[in-house]
Amino acid sequence: MNTVKIPNKILVGGHWYKVGFSDKVHDRNSWGQADHRLQVIRLSPRLRGLPILRQTLLHELVHTIDWVYCHNELEEGQVANLSEGLHQIFEYLGIDFDFSEIEDIDD
Numbered sequence: 001m002n003t004v005k006i007p008n009k010i011l012v013g014g015h016w017y018k019v020g021f022s023d024k025v026h027d028r029n030s031w032g033q034a035d036h037r038l039q040v041i042r043l044s045p046r047l048r049g050l051p052i053l054r055q056t057l058l059h060e061l062v063h064t065i066d067w068v069y070c071h072n073e074l075e076e077g078q079v080a081n082l083s084e085g086l087h088q089i090f091e092y093l094g095i096d097f098d099f100s101e102i103e104d105i106d107d
């Protein structure tokens with residue numbers, strides 16, 4: 001397995017998105033959230049150390065790509081399908097994510 005360190009800021013288009021663990025995700029009863037107004041990708045702290053964390057980040061990145069490049073045209077199911085496809089390819093390629101630089105945020 002090759003490991004890619006996930007930085008705490010990711011550039012999508014011309015927009016820097018901060019990536020962090022946030023309890024605010026729980027308010028929406030999900031594992032992740034892409035906030036395009038504040039340019040923040042929030043990940044649930046409950047996912048720390050779990051394989052689903054990689055899929056969740058990919059899911060929120062697909063939402064962000066959709067927002068930046070596609071005018072938010074994708075339906076939730078399409079985002080889920082595309083991110084699951086990316087997750088499968090990363091798994092096949094043996095690419096894992098290292099979240100050690102991702103910190104708690106209170107934005």
Ligand SMILES: [Zn+2]
Nearest residue numbers: 059063076079
């Ligand atoms: Zn979603």
